[in-house]
Amino acid sequence: MTAASDAAQEAQWARWRAVADLYHAYFTGLILTVVTRRGTADAAEFVFRVFRRQQQERFLPGLKKLGIDHLPPAVAAAQYHYLSNWIGGVHVEYMYESDAKAWIRYPPPRWIWKGTAICGVPGEVSRAMLRGWHANNGAALGDLRLGFVCTKQSVDGQDGLEGYYHQYDHPLEQDQRLVFARHLEAPLFDAKTAPALPVASWPRPRLEKAYRNYAMEYVRTAAPVMVQLFGPEDASYLLHLTGKLIGMQYFDEVASALAMRRGGANEFAAFLDALFAAQDDVAETTQSEGTFELRQQSWKLMDDVADYHPACARVLEGLFEGLAAGCGRHIGVHMRPTAGGRPPLVWTIG
Structure with a gap:
């Protein structure tokens, strides 16, 4: 590869990472929004459902993709x-x-509770993640002897989240599949004995795209879960508010990676077009008397979501309004309603 093509590839990866950071922040923010607006119990139920759904969709296919589905259940x-x-x-x-x-x-530092966010996460919400995913791996594998023993939780002031998968000599009842043993501590990590991805099938371009998709997948799961759990009206409010708050905080960071700058409607339309490209969506831009129209032809993140609801589009509406506020004052963003809330989504910037 030439130096120019190397630089172009590095720039592409930087754009993907900026998208990952934006969606990562949105997902963390969404949990905090539920904590502060609806309370700990609702937030815990929301987190449980998100992680259970991810576990049911991703765990078994992921084992095969990683080439570890042949291992003993606890090890796998x-x-x-x-x-x-x-x-x-x-x-x-x-x-x-x-x-x-x-x-x-x-x-x-914990990825999911990035930065100061960890101070706003109740222990019950972190436990809900373990109940949703870790406690269900045995059931997913068809081995009800497998459970998870949690020995530490970082949100409780301990030095990380840790625990072990244990295959008992008897089937476990549902409330036995996650237990706590705070008096125990994990052995030290040795990177030399840890498993590694096969380099040939996981080259850097694939890893960089997977890094972006990892964060985006949480939002893909969370939006429809929120609609089903809280109903379209309440979910619309929470999805939109979170997007606006996160967008305002993250414009500069994302714009830098996209080689964009602050300004008015012109700059924001260019920014939005670049953002669509960075998340593999296609958009067409037209201009008329200082107003820009972006016709978003695809929203790949939600393409195959079986229980998609139009309220899920509030994710984008909130994010774009917040990003516009970060770009400059008085930049209007409006999405034209569409049948079923599906693309093409038409955005007016002015």
């Missing part, structure tokens, strides 16, 4: 968390103890 489950999170840029440690016992540890 732990290695899945180690490798899949590593792809998404989440720091996780894996420690094998036996075929029936394997540890995972999420050391600080």
Whole structure:
């Protein structure tokens, strides 16, 4: 490859990472919005449903994709968390103890509760994540002897989230599949003994796109879950508010990666067009007397969501309004209603 093509590829990866950071922030923000607007119990139920849905959709196919579906259940489950999170840029440690016992540890800083967000996350919400995903891996594998023992939670002031998968000698009842043992501590991590992705099938371009998609997938799951859980009206408010808050905070960061700048409607229309491209969506832009119209032909993130509801589009409406406010004052953003809330989505900037 030439130096020019290398630079172009690095620039593409920077754009993908900016999109990942934006959607990562949106997902974390969405949980905090539910905590502050609806309370801990609703936030915990929301997180449980998001992670259970992800687990049901991603876990078994992911084991095959990673080439670890042949391993003993406890080892396969732990290695899945180690490798899949590593792809998404989440720091996780894996420690094998036996075929029936394997540890995972999420050391600080925690990806999902980035920065100061961790101060606003109740322990019950973090436990809901474990109930939604980790506690259900045995059921997904068809082995009800497999459970997860949590020994630490970072949101409780401990030095990370950690625990181990354990295959018992008897089937577990549902309330036995996640238990806590705070008196125990994970062994030290040794990178030399940890599993690794096969380099040939996971070259850097694939890893960079997977890094972007990892964060986006959480929003793809969270939006329809929120609509089903809270109803379209309440979900619309929460999805839109979160998007606006996050967009205002992240414009500069995303714009820098997209080689864009602050300004007026012209600059924001160019920014939005670049953002669509960075998330693999197609848009066409037309201009008339200082007003820009962007016709978004695709929203790949929500393409195959079976229970998609028009309220899910409030994710984009909120984000774009917030990003516009970060770009400059008095930039109007309006989405023309469409049948079923599906593309083409027509955005007026002016």
